Amino acid sequence: xKKRAVAVxxxxxxxxxxxxxxxxxxxxxSDYTEEEHLARVTERIEKKYMTEDGKFTSFAVYxxxxxxxxxxxxxxxxxxxxxxxxxxxxxxxxxxGAMHSLYGLNSTQPNEKWCRYAIDPTKSQPEPYxxxxxxxxxxxxxxxxxxxxxxxxxxxxxxxxxLSIKKENNxxxxxxxxxxxxxxxxxxVSMSKLLIENGYCAEEQATIGxxxxxxxxxxx
Numbered sequence: 001x002k003k004r005a006v007a008v009x010x011x012x013x014x015x016x017x018x019x020x021x022x023x024x025x026x027x028x029x030s031d032y033t034e035e036e037h038l039a040r041v042t043e044r045i046e047k048k049y050m051t052e053d054g055k056f057t058s059f060a061v062y063x064x065x066x067x068x069x070x071x072x073x074x075x076x077x078x079x080x081x082x083x084x085x086x087x088x089x090x091x092x093x094x095x096x097g098a099m100h101s102l103y104g105l106n107s108t109q110p111n112e113k114w115c116r117y118a119i120d121p122t123k124s125q126p127e128p129y130x131x132x133x134x135x136x137x138x139x140x141x142x143x144x145x146x147x148x149x150x151x152x153x154x155x156x157x158x159x160x161x162x163l164s165i166k167k168e169n170n171x172x173x174x175x176x177x178x179x180x181x182x183x184x185x186x187x188x189v190s191m192s193k194l195l196i197e198n199g200y201c202a203e204e205q206a207t208i209g210x211x212x213x214x215x216x217x218x219x220x
Contacts, residue, residue: 027102029088034063034071041074041086041103044220049078049110056082056110062150064162067196073162075148082110083148085162086220087212101219106210108218113144114208116152118190121204132206149177149188149208161185162210163194165201175210 032040042061049056056078064073064085074086085106116135123130135143145152150160161178163185178185178194185194190206212218 028090029102037071037088038063038074041076041220044103045076045086048220056080062160064160066161067163067165067199075150075160075162076110077148077151078110081146082112083151084110085210085212100216103220104212104214105218105220106212111148111208113146114149114189115142115144116189116191117206118192119204119206150179153179153186153188153191155179155188163196165194165196165205166199174205174207176205176207177210 029037038061045059045061049059058079060077062075062077063071064075066072072088074088076084076086078084087104087106089102089104117129117132120131120133125131125133137143158179161180163176163178164173165176166173176194177188179188180186181193183193185196186192187194187205189208192206194205195201
């Protein structure tokens with residue numbers, strides 16, 4: 001009888017250790033519909049950012065789809081300016097310091113400015129951005145933009161995309177803001193055509209550097 005009890009305890013300990021090592025999905029993104037995800041993210045953004053002493057007067061949340069036309073992100077546009085991205089992911093437990101929420105932010109503080117540019121493969125542009133042909137005004141100054149690439153491009157009814165693409169012979173992925181056109185995708189940072197084949201793109205793409213760090217510090 002004692003041997004049996006010891007065996008049961010041993011199995012339970014092994015399962016617990018395995019869960020600690022591999023993680024255990026306590027809540028999955030597929031548990032909710034798109035409408036439910038939208039409502040949940042909206043509620044959390046309201047609670048986190050719309051405080052009495054906050055600098056934002058209002059906000060709007062928009063769904064973002066990946067290259068498989070699947071909802072994977074949200075864009076939050078703040079007024080009078082600023083924006084942040086939210087990633088939908090499975091909620092994990094038993095992994096110290098890793099993802100603990102179903103939603104993760106790309107930054108704890110909304111982005112406030114960026115510049116439109118195109119990639120210069122010849123790297124012949126002025127220092128320090130030799131590989132970037134940056135948008136400039138009539139005085140030669142960089143044009144600073146304060147809304148998201150979607151808002152700055154005048155996107156209203158079009159489906160918004162955040163595409164994870166790789167350059168040929170490179171396994172690292174880049175997140176690119178885009179919309180679909182009759183000719184494929186349009187990169188909203190460079191405002192140029194984006195052609196994807198089998199998840200790869202022949203040309204390097206302009207981006208505003210969107211990253212999601214799997215730490216609970218960025219939980220929403």
